[in-house]
Amino acid sequence: VYAQVLYDFAAEPGNNELSIREGETITITNQNIGGGWIEAKNSRGEVGLVPEDYIEVSNVFDNNASGGFSNNWAAQPEGTETGKTSSNAWPSGGHGHPQAYQGPGNNSNKPMVLITISFLYDVDVYTVYTVFQSGEVGPVWAYPDYQLDCVVADPKKGSKLYGLKSYIEYQVTPTTTNKPVNHRYKHFDWLYERLLEKFGSAIPIPCLPDKQVAGRFEDEFIKMRMERLQGWMTRMCRHPVISSSEVFQLFLSYKDEKDWKMGKRKAEKDETVGVMVFSTIEPEGLPDLDLIEVEQKCDQFNRFTRAMDDGVKDLLTIGNEHWKRCTGPLPKEYQRIGKAFQNLSSVFTSSGYEGEAALTDALTAAGKTYEEIAQMVAEQPKKDLHFLMETNNEYKGLLGCFPDTVGVHKAAIEKVKEADKLVAAGKITPSDKTTMSKRASTMSYSLQAEMNHFHSNRIYDYNRVMQQYLEQQVKFYEMIADKLRHAHSQFTTM
Amino acid sequence: VYAQVLYDFAAEPGNNELSIREGETITITNQNIGGGWIEAKNSRGEVGLVPEDYIEVSNVFDNNASGGFSNNWAAQPEGTETGKTSSNAWPSGGHGHPQAYQGPGNNSNKPMVLITISFLYDVDVYTVYTVFQSGEVGPVWAYPDYQLDCVVADPKKGSKLYGLKSYIEYQVTPTTTNKPVNHRYKHFDWLYERLLEKFGSAIPIPCLPDKQVAGRFEDEFIKMRMERLQGWMTRMCRHPVISSSEVFQLFLSYKDEKDWKMGKRKAEKDETVGVMVFSTIEPEGLPDLDLIEVEQKCDQFNRFTRAMDDGVKDLLTIGNEHWKRCTGPLPKEYQRIGKAFQNLSSVFTSSGYEGEAALTDALTAAGKTYEEIAQMVAEQPKKDLHFLMETNNEYKGLLGCFPDTVGVHKAAIEKVKEADKLVAAGKITPSDKTTMSKRASTMSYSLQAEMNHFHSNRIYDYNRVMQQYLEQQVKFYEMIADKLRHAHSQFTTM
Structure with a gap:
């Protein structure tokens, strides 16, 4: 029995696994392993366990099962990409995308209606x-x-x-x-x-x-x-x-x-x-909506996501460099300052002069304080910059798939633009054309709803992550000030 | 009239001055300029003003004026360096030295006696x-x-x-x-x-x-x-x-x-x-004191000053690097973080989404805060590290001339060690030898007093400079925390 590999899988060393690559054909050697695993052999004759969900055993999947219906819903534009697991006619472009989040919240200006779907997974209703x-x-x-x-x-x-x-x-x-x-x-x-x-x-x-x-x-x-x-x-x-x-x-x-x-x-x-x-x-x-309006909305959103993508990437680059400095040279320097104070303290101790102890104790304490600060500096990015970076990383991913989503809409618009020719050529009926326009309008509303969903979530997320970042930064600087205040109190000039 | 140049003098451009170098012979062309200036000509025929204190007009100074007395005070060790402006027999080594400061202060254990000297400069008393x-x-x-x-x-x-x-x-x-x-x-x-x-x-x-x-x-x-x-x-x-x-x-x-x-x-x-x-x-x-004790004191102090010299230089090197980081890459990074926040703010402003203003204002304010922090970071070394560096620089200079001062004492000890031979050879009398020992003892007490003066001043100075440094550091971190606290307050998640 042969199987097609759907996703890359890297074997955990010493764990009896077999590394496989997407698109590779492997031979099933034992289907009765259980626990989600299957024993297989690759073309080089290596045998090992692979996750059953990562492969497709021949004649199990049928990617064209839902093909009939979609062609009725809208005409298929020629030459456009077809989604891998979806055979319908529209360019889905939907590979590897992020999304947008929580709606405009408790905004009272906006109608809030619970949509009519079942919250129980096993009730088969036609959700709208x-x-x-x-x-x-x-x-x-x-x-x-x-x-x-x-x-x-x-x-x-x-x-x-x-x-x-x-x-x-x-x-x-x-x-x-x-x-x-x-x-x-x-x-x-x-x-x-x-x-x-x-x-x-x-x-x-x-x-x-x-x-x-x-x-x-x-x-x-x-x-x-x-x-x-x-x-x-x-x-x-x-x-x-x-x-x-x-x-x-x-x-x-x-x-x-x-x-x-x-x-x-x-x-x-x-x-x-x-x-x-x-x-x-x-x-x-x-x-x-009319076509021009739909196109304008698409373009506006495209411009915004591109600009935000640049802004987010910029922040990530800077954040990465700051992370490196905070965990590398900066704490090393504070550590060296700390060591220099402690070293001076031990030199002073060797002077043989009486009444040196108060100064040398204070110098040692100051030195240790800077060593503590070094550690705090090195550990701080995990407490604040980390979340700022994670949020921006998520948004980078999310923004990266908007062009594809917008592409689906653009392709629909192009198709509607061609509709007159198709009607003249007798390939579609005038009623088909009306349906197509109506559906392009629906897609545009859907995109706009999605954009607004994205914006309201973005505002929430950036407020939240900036609050979190600044709160931790404040704590960090306050703690340093506290430590230094204590170190300061140990020196005396009478 | 010829003059010998005593010190280098670099002419201020456009100020009618003449650059001269130590050891050079120049010709006085006008001694009646006044204001501390003399017009002179160098060997290349260039004419300009030179400070009168930087040159020695022939037959004005007599370096050997005090020569007679010193030879009576102690025998001159052969081959030792003779001070430039002091013709006496002991190695003065006194070129370009720092010194030590304020005594053990109001320490009640120590006899405090006003020494019997005049505080009026024009009373010629023999000060002890x-x-x-x-x-x-x-x-x-x-x-x-x-x-x-x-x-x-x-x-x-x-x-x-x-x-x-x-x-x-x-x-x-x-x-x-x-x-x-x-x-x-x-x-x-x-x-x-x-x-x-x-x-x-x-x-x-x-x-x-x-x-x-x-x-x-x-x-x-x-x-x-x-x-x-x-x-x-x-x-x-x-x-x-x-x-x-x-x-x-x-x-x-x-x-x-x-x-x-x-x-x-x-x-x-x-x-x-x-x-x-x-x-x-x-x-x-x-x-x-006996000779062995004198030598031990010298050696102990030599060891200490050498160790402190190393410690001080180490601190100066680290301080210099920290200065560079604080005035170079670190504020640049904070500035870039500030710019990135502000940039994101202006991208957000372009979204066309309503209700964005609170976030974009807060982001702009946060960005500006980090730009302010960048400036604070860059200006901070002048407020704290500067004094730490200055103090250590002074001590570096001071420590650098101790070997010479100790050298004077070591040379005296060597001379006393040779005294028996000199007595045997009839070059000095036994009474001369006794006087030499007594004087070596005086020099040792003087060195020890100077060491103690150095130590007590050192303790005072390092206490003071560390207090000052840490106080400014505390203020700095507190101010950053304050600024960030304010920036934080402008973000809202409802």
């Missing part, structure tokens, strides 16, 4: 995502009254196959049920793939933290990954469309293994993916 | 400097009850020769008379030369601040020179032997020009110079 007109900012998503959230915590090393295979399992607890569920990184990755497939054309889905780095069982790495998974989940929870989707609800609150397996299978067979998602979006009571 | 035994620290100078001090201030640009010549005059006000006198740098230099000549064998006389740098009329330079002249004068005032000397009193409190000129002439003819100064030192009630 509504876009409203807000007096203040324009089209916005309908936000739920209750802000979903979750806590990712308590990473535990588990093992399967009688200790042969190790993995890390995180506890995910949604605020709705307060009942924890366990997920491994590969489950998060599965969720990401489903969200990208389903919503990627309308909503930029942010990448998960890096799939694989060396030493994935090291505490430092586990902590960092957990923190980033938490950040990713928080963003997903804050998004009214994502958070209310069946697949996301499944992930947060499945009842048992059986429930999870069934839900997974169902999600993988979901046909409302790619641009089909626009068929589930309803601009409630909003007039159709 | 007394060394006492302090129970705590050993031999100490007798310190006056009243601590002399002075203020060097108010540098004024003066001119002579109807504006042809410019110079800077400093106001020197002693705390005794509270009556200011004016002195130009060249007068300080004259005082330095007299003190070096008279006391250099017993007391390390610290160098004056650098004689000449480019742009000597620039405000920055004048301020720095004044500060250093103040430091030098404070050290001289604190020294019980120096401060009570006639020449020093003349400098601080001459009545008028005539008085000053007469006093100068008298000081230049003083015969109690070089090792002759030891004849004016009286170890009161102290037993003669």
Whole structure:
């Protein structure tokens, strides 16, 4: 039995694993390993365990299952890229995207309507995502009254196959049920793939933290990954469309293994993916937009995301350099100052002069204070700059996938522009053309709602991270002042 | 008329001056210029003004005037260096030295006796400097009850020769008379030369601040020179032997020009110079030391000054690097952080999203705060590190001349060791030998008093400079914390 490798997987050394690369064909040698693992052999004849979710055993997947419907929804533009797992006609462009977050919050000017979807993953309703007109900012998503959230915590090393295979399992607890569920990184990755497939054309889905780095069982790495998974989940929870989707609800609150397996299978067979998602979006009571207006909105947002991308990258570059200085030369210098004071103190002690002790004690204490400051300086970036960097890193990822999302809309506009020719050539009916225009309008409202979602989240996030950064900076400088004040008090000139 | 150049003098460009070098012979072309200037011609035929104190007109000085007496006081060791302006037999080694300062202060364990000298410069008494035994620290100078001090201030640009010549005059006000006198740098230099000549064998006389740098009329330079002249004068005032000397009193409190000129002439003819100064030192009630003890004291002090010299130089190197970082890369980085925040703020302003103003204002303010911090960081070294560096620089100079001073004593010890041979050879009498031993003992007491003077001043100076440094450091970090606290208060997450 052959299998196709879907994602890169790097074997953990000494763990009986086999490294595989995306696109590689491998031979299944033992499908009955269990615990999510399969034994396989690569073309070089090497044998080892690979995660079953990373490969596609031949004749299991059928990427064209949902192909029929999408062609009815809008005409396929020629030469445009087709989404990998979505065969519908619109350019999905949805590979490896971030997204935007929590809505304009408790802004009273904006209609707040709980959208009519089930919060139970196993009720199969045809969900409709509504876009409203807000007096203040324009089209916005309908936000739920209750802000979903979750806590990712308590990473535990588990093992399967009688200790042969190790993995890390995180506890995910949604605020709705307060009942924890366990997920491994590969489950998060599965969720990401489903969200990208389903919503990627309308909503930029942010990448998960890096799939694989060396030493994935090291505490430092586990902590960092957990923190980033938490950040990713928080963003997903804050998004009214994502958070209310069946697949996301499944992930947060499945009842048992059986429930999870069934839900997974169902999600993988979901046909409302790619641009089909626009068929589930309803601009409630909003007039159709004209093409020029739609284009202008796209261009404005494109300009903004590009400018912000530059600003964010600039801040990251500077932050990185500052980090290096704070953890490298600067504490080294404070340490040298500290050592120089202590050295002078011990020279003074050797003078043989009476009444030297008060000065030498004070000098030693001052020297030690500067050594403490050196350590504080070196440890500070983890306490403040880290969060500033993480937030900007998230935004860098998010901004990086906006051009693709906007691209989907641009392609739709181009298609509508060609519609007159297609009607004349008899390839589509005038009624098809009207439908296409209407749908381009829906896509534009959806993009605008997404932009507003992005902006309101951005304002919240940057306020929060700047508060956190400055608060820690204040504490840092206050603590240094305190330490130096104490060192100062030990010197005396009578 | 020919003249010998005593010191280098660099002409101020466009000021009608002539550059001259030590050792050069020049021709006086006009001795009646006045204002301390003489017109002269060098060997290349160039004519210009030179300061009269920088040259020695032939047949005016007689370096050997005090030669006779010194040979009676102690036998001249062969092959030892002879002081330039002191023809006596002992190695003076006194070129370009710093010194040590204020005595053990109001320490009640130590006899405090006002030494019997006149505080009026024009009374010609044979001054005796007394060394006492302090129970705590050993031999100490007798310190006056009243601590002399002075203020060097108010540098004024003066001119002579109807504006042809410019110079800077400093106001020197002693705390005794509270009556200011004016002195130009060249007068300080004259005082330095007299003190070096008279006391250099017993007391390390610290160098004056650098004689000449480019742009000597620039405000920055004048301020720095004044500060250093103040430091030098404070050290001289604190020294019980120096401060009570006639020449020093003349400098601080001459009545008028005539008085000053007469006093100068008298000081230049003083015969109690070089090792002759030891004849004016009286170890009161102290037993003669044996040679071994004298040698041990010398060696101990040598070791200490060498170790402290290393420590001080180390601190200076580190301080210099820290200075560079604080005025170069560090503020540049804070400035870039500030600019990055402000840049992000202006990108956000361009979003077109309503309700952005609070965040963008706060971000701009935070950015400006970091720019202010950048400036504070760059200006801080002048407020704290500067004084730490200046003090250590002074001590570096001071420590650098101790080996020479100790050398004078070592040479005397060697001579006494040879005395038996000289007696056997009939070159000196047994009574001469006894006198030599007694005088070596006096020199040792004098050195020990000087060491103790150095130590007590060192303890005072380092306590003071560390207090000052740490106080400014505390203020600096507190001010940063204040600024950041204010910046923090402008962000809001509801």
